[in-house]
Amino acid sequence: LAGRVGRAIVRRLRGLRQNRNRTTRNEQTPQHGAVVAKAASRSRSRPRILVTGAAGEVARELVPYLREHFSLRLLDVRRIEAVDDDDVVRADIRDADAVRAACRDVSAIVHLAVVGDQEQDFTTRMMPVNVDGTYQVFEAARRAGVGRVILASSGQVVGAYPANQWLDTGAPVRPSSLYACTKVFGEALAR
Numbered sequence: 001l002a003g004r005v006g007r008a009i010v011r012r013l014r015g016l017r018q019n020r021n022r023t024t025r026n027e028q029t030p031q032h033g034a035v036v037a038k039a040a041s042r043s044r045s046r047p048r049i050l051v052t053g054a055a056g057e058v059a060r061e062l063v064p065y066l067r068e069h070f071s072l073r074l075l076d077v078r079r080i081e082a083v084d085d086d087d088v089v090r091a092d093i094r095d096a097d098a099v100r101a102a103c104r105d106v107s108a109i110v111h112l113a114v115v116g117d118q119e120q121d122f123t124t125r126m127m128p129v130n131v132d133g134t135y136q137v138f139e140a141a142r143r144a145g146v147g148r149v150i151l152a153s154s155g156q157v158v159g160a161y162p163a164n165q166w167l168d169t170g171a172p173v174r175p176s177s178l179y180a181c182t183k184v185f186g187e188a189l190a191r
Helices: 002-012 014-018 030-043 057-067 096-103 122-144 178-190
Strands: 048-052 071-076 087-090 108-111 149-151
Touching: 002 014, 002 057, 048 057, 048 096, 057 071, 071 096, 087 096, 096 122, 108 122, 122 149, 122 178, 149 178
Parallel strands: 048 071, 048 108, 071 087, 108 149
Antiparallel strands: none
16 A cells, blocks of 8 residues: 555656756754755755655655655654655644744655544644644645645545445545544645
């Protein structure tokens, strides 16, 4: 599954690979100095994309595939080890300033950060990350001039339909959970 998703994302980002000289990096940060210096030498040949939720379940499968094609800036609240020319940012997607800084010099964003459907606390955990955090990512992308954001959604946005009913891309949303409702927000924002 990760390979299929990865290939689909790479197809959506294909135009970035053809415009290889767009991304340049000059800044140095003390806590990531070695990573930034290493990234600077390769980022001129490969576009840099931001992956939010980079320590999450989906990202752990997807990031190695994306790394084959792009330089990555990995953002998560959890600790992540840099590989190759990765640039790691430890931040919360609800932190507007941190997300804006992470969007600097990236060609695209793959937004995977989410509090999943196993979380029972909608008001203080799921909604702030999945709704406000998603808004912060899109707003930071807009302000930074990032032209492409790929949003990971969920089949749960149409999960309340009967299992035997055929759906196409025009089917109205019918979320099956509060988690799915937050994903509907993300899809509407992306549109």
